[in-house]
Amino acid sequence: EEEEEDQFYMKDLPKYACAYCGIHDPACVVFCNASKKWFCNGRGNTSGSHIINHLVRAKAKEVTLHKDGPLGETVLECYNCGCRNVFLLGFIPAKADSVVVLLCRHPCATLSNLKDMNWDPSQWQPLIQDRQFLSWLVKVPTDQDQMRSRQITAQQINKLEELWKENPDAKLEDLEKPGVDEEPQQVLLRYDDAYQYQNIFGPLVKLEADYDKKLKESQTQDNMVVRWDVGLNKKRIAYFHLPKANDEMKLMHGDELRIRYIGELHKPWSGVGHVIKIPDRSDFSDEVAIELKSNAGVPAECTHNFVVDFVWKSTSFDRMQAAMKTFAVDETSVWGYIYHKLLGHEVEDVVLKCTLPKRFSAPGLPELNHSQVYAVKTVLQRPLSLIQGPPGTGKTVTSATIVYHLVKQNNGPMLVCAPSNIAVDQLTEKIHKTGLKVVRLCAKSREAIDSPVSFLALHNQIRSMDSVPELSKLQQLKDETGELSSTDEKRYRALKKQCEKELLQAADVICCTCVGAGDPRLAKMQFRSVLIDESTQATEPECMIPVILGCRQLILVGDHCQLGPVVMCKKAARAGLSQSLFERLVVLGIRPIRLQVQYRMHPALSAFPSNIFYEGSLQNGVTAAERLRKNFDFPWPQPDKPMFFYCTNGQEEIASSGTSYLNRTEAANAEKLVTRFLRSGIKPEQIGIITPYEGQRAYQVQYMQYSGSLNKKLYQEIEVASVDAFQGREKDFIILSCVRSNEHQGIGFLNDPRRLNVALTRARYGIIIVGNPKVLSKQPLWNHLLTYYKEQKCLVEGPLTNLKESLIQFSKPRKLVN
Amino acid sequence: EDQVTLLAGRPKVIACPEDDDFMTAFDKMMAENIQMRTQESLKVPQLDIAVPMHLRGKNKKTACPTSFGAPAPGPTKEEGTVSFVLMTKKGNKQQLTNLDVPVTACFATKFREREEAERME
Numbered sequence: 001e002e003e004e005e006d007q008f009y010m011k012d013l014p015k016y017a018c019a020y021c022g023i024h025d026p027a028c029v030v031f032c033n034a035s036k037k038w039f040c041n042g043r044g045n046t047s048g049s050h051i052i053n054h055l056v057r058a059k060a061k062e063v064t065l066h067k068d069g070p071l072g073e074t075v076l077e078c079y080n081c082g083c084r085n086v087f088l089l090g091f092i093p094a095k096a097d098s099v100v101v102l103l104c105r106h107p108c109a110t111l112s113n114l115k116d117m118n119w120d121p122s123q124w125q126p127l128i129q130d131r132q133f134l135s136w137l138v139k140v141p142t143d144q145d146q147m148r149s150r151q152i153t154a155q156q157i158n159k160l161e162e163l164w165k166e167n168p169d170a171k172l173e174d175l176e177k178p179g180v181d182e183e184p185q186q187v188l189l190r191y192d193d194a195y196q197y198q199n200i201f202g203p204l205v206k207l208e209a210d211y212d213k214k215l216k217e218s219q220t221q222d223n224m225v226v227r228w229d230v231g232l233n234k235k236r237i238a239y240f241h242l243p244k245a246n247d248e249m250k251l252m253h254g255d256e257l258r259i260r261y262i263g264e265l266h267k268p269w270s271g272v273g274h275v276i277k278i279p280d281r282s283d284f285s286d287e288v289a290i291e292l293k294s295n296a297g298v299p300a301e302c303t304h305n306f307v308v309d310f311v312w313k314s315t316s317f318d319r320m321q322a323a324m325k326t327f328a329v330d331e332t333s334v335w336g337y338i339y340h341k342l343l344g345h346e347v348e349d350v351v352l353k354c355t356l357p358k359r360f361s362a363p364g365l366p367e368l369n370h371s372q373v374y375a376v377k378t379v380l381q382r383p384l385s386l387i388q389g390p391p392g393t394g395k396t397v398t399s400a401t402i403v404y405h406l407v408k409q410n411n412g413p414m415l416v417c418a419p420s421n422i423a424v425d426q427l428t429e430k431i432h433k434t435g436l437k438v439v440r441l442c443a444k445s446r447e448a449i450d451s452p453v454s455f456l457a458l459h460n461q462i463r464s465m466d467s468v469p470e471l472s473k474l475q476q477l478k479d480e481t482g483e484l485s486s487t488d489e490k491r492y493r494a495l496k497k498q499c500e501k502e503l504l505q506a507a508d509v510i511c512c513t514c515v516g517a518g519d520p521r522l523a524k525m526q527f528r529s530v531l532i533d534e535s536t537q538a539t540e541p542e543c544m545i546p547v548i549l550g551c552r553q554l555i556l557v558g559d560h561c562q563l564g565p566v567v568m569c570k571k572a573a574r575a576g577l578s579q580s581l582f583e584r585l586v587v588l589g590i591r592p593i594r595l596q597v598q599y600r601m602h603p604a605l606s607a608f609p610s611n612i613f614y615e616g617s618l619q620n621g622v623t624a625a626e627r628l629r630k631n632f633d634f635p636w637p638q639p640d641k642p643m644f645f646y647c648t649n650g651q652e653e654i655a656s657s658g659t660s661y662l663n664r665t666e667a668a669n670a671e672k673l674v675t676r677f678l679r680s681g682i683k684p685e686q687i688g689i690i691t692p693y694e695g696q697r698a699y700q701v702q703y704m705q706y707s708g709s710l711n712k713k714l715y716q717e718i719e720v721a722s723v724d725a726f727q728g729r730e731k732d733f734i735i736l737s738c739v740r741s742n743e744h745q746g747i748g749f750l751n752d753p754r755r756l757n758v759a760l761t762r763a764r765y766g767i768i769i770v771g772n773p774k775v776l777s778k779q780p781l782w783n784h785l786l787t788y789y790k791e792q793k794c795l796v797e798g799p800l801t802n803l804k805e806s807l808i809q810f811s812k813p814r815k816l817v818n
Numbered sequence: 819e820d821q822v823t824l825l826a827g828r829p830k831v832i833a834c835p836e837d838d839d840f841m842t843a844f845d846k847m848m849a850e851n852i853q854m855r856t857q858e859s860l861k862v863p864q865l866d867i868a869v870p871m872h873l874r875g876k877n878k879k880t881a882c883p884t885s886f887g888a889p890a891p892g893p894t895k896e897e898g899t900v901s902f903v904l905m906t907k908k909g910n911k912q913q914l915t916n917l918d919v920p921v922t923a924c925f926a927t928k929f930r931e932r933e934e935a936e937r938m939e
């Protein structure tokens with residue numbers, strides 16, 4: 001079904017756009033008859049208009065006006081002799097009437113009998129004045145339009161004209177494309193125009209896409225054993241173990257896999273399906289399941305000799321590229337104010353007209369605190385806002401409240417996005433509570449996946465629509481038999497499309513991922529207000545996808561002091577693709593509105609992150625008493641501070657995978673802590689172990705199960721994951737295992753202050769850091785942290801039953817090269 | 819609400835050698851074209867471009883409704899412009915099109931002055 005997807009949302013400049021600057025108002029452009037290209041009558045930053053710049057450089061002389069311009073399609077020529085050289089043409093008016101005629105300067109305009117015919121040759125006016133066509137013949141684009149078009153320079157014009165001599169189809173972009181082996185251009189803080197923006201980000205997105213493709217396509221697995229099943233929708237499901245599914249492959253719901261049979265019991269077969277299940281800790285299975293698109297010829301009697309390949313899809317990257325192109329070529333894609341702000345231009349501030357609500361809290365949602373109210377109030381009046389939500393400060397409630405008020409203010413649907421499906425679902429749930437009409441738009445490949453807001457998903461809302469009985473009937477038939485006849489299928493699709501359209505247009509809010517905003521089903525819609533949650537975890541081009549659907553008010557929510565977007569290609573990351581739009585806007589001087597009251601951490605746990613990452617601005621919305629577990633016996637070195645740094649000096653080794661580190665002593669210590677927690681009545685799901693390396697993660701999981709003194713099952717239920725996997729989430733107790741204790745190397749992963757911030761802010765009730773202070777203290781930030789723990793008398797060593805303050809001497813901090 | 823004020827202002831000329839070269843080339847091209855044209859011995863058709871009868875004198879406020887599909891000229895449309903009719907040819911057919919000429923164009927100013935004078939009489 002999705003083959004019909006994609007393509008038609010690709011915006012392009014019309015043929016008649018100025019070949020220099022892209023301006024395409026028919027009244028402003030002129031066709032050069034010789035080069036067969038269009039140019040505008042604006043000067044940009046040169047001293048002649050673009051059409052004159054071109055005519056002079058190309059030594060061309062004849063032009064035609066646009067058919068949709070005020071004069072219609074007109075070749076400019078002398079009324080009398082037909083001369084078409086625009087350098088010779090001019091106007092003369094009638095003596096007494098408001099009529100003008102175009103004549104060549106010589107000889108026609110000098111003929112003596114003109115006067116006898118009531119013309120006034122003394123008033124002759126050349127067509128080109130001050131190196132520009134007369135503005136009343138060919139309109140000059142407004143300053144605003146010119147500032148929004150491509151800012152081409154005289155140097156670039158020269159280069160382009162040179163290029164055209166060899167290749168008439170060349171584009172300005174061709175001049176700036178980096179060579180194959182060249183390093184890509186670095187991202188900038190400010191951009192001249194959206195073309196330059198596209199020229200810089202386009203190659204970076206391409207690099208990331210190529211990297212992703214190579215990685216995914218190299219994941220072919222053979223000797224696969226398959227278990228077959230049939231789903232409720234009658235479709236075939238294949239189950240199998242995919243060893244690399246977790247780490248290297250980063251398999252996700254909705255990904256496409258191809259499965260092939262190469263054995264001898266059946267003729268060769270291959271089929272494609274979507275991933276509907278990935279290895280999951282919660283059910284202790286590491287099986288992958290795919291639902292096949294077609295049941296035809298499935299060798300369900302065979303179980304061995306299968307091969308699985310990853311089917312790479314370019315959709316998300318295509319949508320980023322398309323969004324950047326639209327941003328450049330379509331001036332209706334984003335309101336001018338936002339356009340210039342995003343590019344880093346200085347624009348006079350605008351206050352939006354709006355009636356502020358009497359009550360800022362939204363129905364169905366918790367009452368807002370003062371900093372949340374301030375955020376909501378400010379955002380409603382501004383066309384562009386950044387909201388910074390430090391850990392536990394109620395970002396999602398604030399976002400949902402803003403959405404509620406914006407919908408009440410404006411008519412027409414609002415678009416709400418986040419980079420990940422999980423974040424979109426969380427926000428969707430909150431917005432739904434306010435009573436607004438919400439539609440959650442999912443990728444077609446993810447429709448089979450269940451979530452807490454499944455009932456809001458477009459495909460499910462359509463199923464429960466009973467206003468179109470014919471569709472319900474066809475749907476039922478399709479569900480029962482798995483397939484429809486081709487006429488029925490056609491009818492089914494047409495009806496479904498119509499219903500989708502109606503539901504989307506009737507919605508107050510449409511929620512989807514940033515990439516999902518590029519869905520063709522939204523292509524013809526306009527969204528005046530757009531809110532992007534977790535925007536600091538999206539790359540810039542990703543953020544642009546929802547923005548270019550007509551945005552006039554943009555709210556970016558996130559926290560640039562936590563982890564940024566994941567960019568796998570190092571080259572692209574180095575060039576700056578891993579910096580979010582939010583972050584760049586902060587650097588440009590847009591001050592984020594910060595939510596300041598945190599409701600997650602015990603006040604003792606929030607103090608250090610607040611001071612180091614948030615200028616001490618975090619206030620505590622919870623008291624120490626509220627974060628104290630009654631009857632909980634645990635050897636905290638300071639009874640009023642549920643935290644300590646547990647010094648170890650175990651040796652670090654390279655894990656069997658070769659790229660990841662592991663530290664056996666730390667794993668043993670973490671297990672002792674976990675066992676102690678469990679014995680004191682803490683449930684496994686309340687505990688999280690954060691460890692930066694995959695090698696340590698795998699070892700830790702294994703070690704606890706085989707060496708822990710309690711029931712294996714209990715240890716299995718404890719989540720052990722990287723910092724990145726914990727972002728956006730919380731646990732009651734966190735054990736942070738730092739792993740590195742190699743004297744000669746940096747501390748890798750935890751060198752990034754944002755990662756340390758995330759690691760330190762996941763716990764609600766207590767945190768224990770396990771690591772080697774000697775090594776960690778070499779890094780200035782860790783040195784701070786260790787000193788803080790020491791001052792708090794929370795730096796300890798020895799057995800758990802007898803923890804003693806450690807007297808270890810820290811190393812001198814030095815700049816470490818990671 | 820649509821108004822966006824760029825603090826950096828409006829498009830500004832960036833002076834550079836390439837732009838200087840362009841200006842020189844423009845002047846040269848203009849001069850050469852005029853010179854060549856005047857040196858050529860040209861045979862041009864007999865001049866026959868009378869102001870169309872139905873447009874004559876119609877600019878006075880007594881203008882009558884449009885006839886023959888020709889646009890009716892009116893002296894002013896929006897502030898600062900004067901409505902003219904442009905005569906062009908498409909193939910051999912005469913075409914008349916409305917054209918708003920800003921008063922900054924000499925002949926438009928003249929036209930308006932004359933019109934004022936006539937009204938005073």
Ligand SMILES: [Zn+2]
Binds near residue numbers: 019021022023042
């Ligand atoms: Zn142009």
Ligand SMILES: [Zn+2]
Binds near residue numbers: 079083103
């Ligand atoms: Zn002539």
Ligand SMILES: [Zn+2]
Binds near residue numbers: 345824
């Ligand atoms: Zn700008």
